Amino acid sequence: MAKIVVVTSGKGGVGKTTTSAAFASGLAMRGYRTAVIDFDVGLRNLDLVMGCERRVVYDFINVIQGEARLQQALIRDRMLDKLFILPTSQTRDKEALTAEGVARVMDELHGEFDYVICDSPAGIETGALRALYHADEAIVVTNPEVSSVRDSDRILGILAARSRRAEEGKEPVREHLLLTRYAPRRVQGGEMLSLDDVKELLRIPLLGVIPESETILQASNQGIPAIHMKGSEVATAYEDVVARFLGEEKPLRFVQPEKPGFLKRLFGG
Amino acid sequence: MTEDHAGKPSHLRLSGGVFTLSVLRLESLDPAQLESQLKTPENALRFLRNAPIVLDLLQLPDQPLPLRPWMDILRAAGCFPVGVRNASVAQEEAAAAMGLPHLRGRELEPARQETPGGAPASMAPNEVQEGGSTGPGQILRHPMRSGQRHYARNKDLVCLAAVNAGAEVLADGHLHVYAPLRGRALAGVMGEERSRIFCASLEAELVAIAGIYAMPDPDHPLWGKPAEIALQGEQLRIMPLGT
Numbered sequence: 001m002a003k004i005v006v007v008t009s010g011k012g013g014v015g016k017t018t019t020s021a022a023f024a025s026g027l028a029m030r031g032y033r034t035a036v037i038d039f040d041v042g043l044r045n046l047d048l049v050m051g052c053e054r055r056v057v058y059d060f061i062n063v064i065q066g067e068a069r070l071q072q073a074l075i076r077d078r079m080l081d082k083l084f085i086l087p088t089s090q091t092r093d094k095e096a097l098t099a100e101g102v103a104r105v106m107d108e109l110h111g112e113f114d115y116v117i118c119d120s121p122a123g124i125e126t127g128a129l130r131a132l133y134h135a136d137e138a139i140v141v142t143n144p145e146v147s148s149v150r151d152s153d154r155i156l157g158i159l160a161a162r163s164r165r166a167e168e169g170k171e172p173v174r175e176h177l178l179l180t181r182y183a184p185r186r187v188q189g190g191e192m193l194s195l196d197d198v199k200e201l202l203r204i205p206l207l208g209v210i211p212e213s214e215t216i217l218q219a220s221n222q223g224i225p226a227i228h229m230k231g232s233e234v235a236t237a238y239e240d241v242v243a244r245f246l247g248e249e250k251p252l253r254f255v256q257p258e259k260p261g262f263l264k265r266l267f268g269g
Numbered sequence: 270m271t272e273d274h275a276g277k278p279s280h281l282r283l284s285g286g287v288f289t290l291s292v293l294r295l296e297s298l299d300p301a302q303l304e305s306q307l308k309t310p311e312n313a314l315r316f317l318r319n320a321p322i323v324l325d326l327l328q329l330p331d332q333p334l335p336l337r338p339w340m341d342i343l344r345a346a347g348c349f350p351v352g353v354r355n356a357s358v359a360q361e362e363a364a365a366a367m368g369l370p371h372l373r374g375r376e377l378e379p380a381r382q383e384t385p386g387g388a389p390a391s392m393a394p395n396e397v398q399e400g401g402s403t404g405p406g407q408i409l410r411h412p413m414r415s416g417q418r419h420y421a422r423n424k425d426l427v428c429l430a431a432v433n434a435g436a437e438v439l440a441d442g443h444l445h446v447y448a449p450l451r452g453r454a455l456a457g458v459m460g461e462e463r464s465r466i467f468c469a470s471l472e473a474e475l476v477a478i479a480g481i482y483a484m485p486d487p488d489h490p491l492w493g494k495p496a497e498i499a500l501q502g503e504q505l506r507i508m509p510l511g512t
Contacts, residue, residue: 124416150415153433157414203412203431 002035002113004106006135006173008159010151012122014143015180018216019238020119021049021225023139026242028083029227032114035074037105038088039131040121041096047087051078051223061089064101070108079228084113094127106134124158133164137174139207143181144192149201152177156204176207178241183212184257195255208241210234211254289423290351290372291459293343294325300338307346322348323372327355334360336367406442413438413452420458434474443467453477462500467510471496481505 007020017040024036037060038046047053052075058068063086070086077083086105089096109116120131132138138159142152159173160166166173179198186192199206215234219226227238233254240250295303324339343350352372353364361371406425413419413428415435426440429447436452438444443465444456450468457464457479464478471491475484478500485492485507495510 150435153415153435156412157417157436160411160414161417201433 002110002116003136004110004116004118004134005137005139006118006120006132007139007141008120008128008132008155009122009141009148010124010128010155011143011148014141014148015210015216016122016141017045017049017119018220018226019139019141019178019180019210020046020117022227022235022238023242023245024083024115024117025077025080025225025227026238027115027117027245028077028080030242030246031082033082033112034115034117035084035086035109035113036117036119037086037109037131038119039097039127040119041088041092041094041127042090043121044088044090046119047075047085048223049220050085050225052085052087053223056087059087059089060105061092061096063105064096064098070105094121094125094130097126097130099130099133102130102133124154128155129158129162132159132173133162135159135163135173136165137176139176139178140202140204141178141180142198142202144179144183144187144194144198146193149193149198152202156202175204176245177202177204178207178210180210181212182209182255184255188257206252207244208237209252209255210237210241288321290321290323292323292325292354293348293350294328295339296328298329298332298335300335300342303339304342307342320348321351324350324353324369325355326353326357326360331357331359334363336363336369340367406440406445409438412448415452432473440464450476455482456498457500464500466498467496468498469495469510471507476505476507478505483507 007016007023009016020036024034027034036046036050038044040046041061047056055075058073060073062068063070063073074084074086077085106116118131118135121127140152140155142148156175159175163173165171177199179195182195183192187194195206195209211233213232213234215229215232216226219229219234226234229235237254240253243250297303322343326334340350350369352370353360354372356364356371364371404424406427407421408427408429409419410429412430413432413436415433418437419426419439421440421442423441425442425445426438427445427447428438431448432438432446432450432452432454434451437455438446438452439455439458441457441459441461441464444454444467446454446468449470449472451472451474453475454466454468454473455477456466460479462479466476466478470493471485471489472493473485475482476498477483478498481500481503483505489507491507491509496507497510498505498507500506
């Protein structure tokens, strides 16, 4: 039976799709059968980040509307054979995500996969509500910045009130904080909120910190989930996130500013 | 079904009941003024959705009342006018013709303790605490997050987790927040001036008691500290908790 995880934030551009792609890949690398679904109807990006945009024939909306079977729309990942992508439509809008249709697809995925990752659109409209409705767990992606924290807080409130678990009076959705685009140096300079500030404001368990990095841009431009950028800080950070999600203990990394090297100290940075 | 004294079956049974009603004191005969008042964001009537209310005419001159437009405006705002009070004889007749009975409720002295069962037929909102209070306050255990709002009607509200920025908590009685208060907190929203706000850490966007509000800023000496807020005269007083 699949566990359903929503990757959400409220605010746009904080790293939901990057995280969905890396996190889903990380689970598949660990041997779990994983599906990742793009809920951002009309602005499809996940297939680009996953590098499968040229293989999209049928999409999530086609399945919802009964124009294709789920098996026809699921795309097997290039690199990981346990990972499947369910892309969304570029030409429809979010109203096409009917509650019944999404529930039907979720039901079908439930029996086939270990994890279903829902990549939520920004905002708090239909698309975001549908993406979080079925969630068992939520990864709330937040940047160390006041408006992002406020939007994450809003989304946490919606998760607590409008998810299926809330409506059915079940155990609440398990919440995880993922702090992305974190630049310890800028935190030190007072330009960014610190990890402790964000934890204090949102008060949910921390899943990890992803450092701000050029690697992310390179990875998404090449259509490679960032977790595959071997040896990079970002890949290591995402590997840690997956490990913690699966219950392993991992110390936090990349939260202290890098110490300048000997030469840099000598000649100035 | 009961039988009346003549032995015929009766489908009616008359019994008494005591109800708490909110009273709206009208201060102008101009319906447009009522309408514009209802449109202000801080008007208390938004908490009275589907609630019966009594129109208090004490402040008005003995003139014909624009009852029809008032009723339309109030119903559009989601309230149900059920009667009038402090009406003159002529006003009483006009109201009765509109289906609004004249209620002879007493105004309570704030210090007076009302014994159960002796509650008057109509009570102004600021009497609710004394005469119509309904049990212990309400307890919220989960954090109140941005965009969420919680209103404890006729009660105190106790928040055990943070009230975050962009959230709003309201109570007719006191408000207790045993965690950081970062959002908006409104106590005594139906006009109870003796309501207070207590919080473990004052970081609020807005605090209000009986409609008088303040927006504390981070320079306040009690910012981030435990605080108690009370209404004194026309001003809010913010003091350290426990003094």
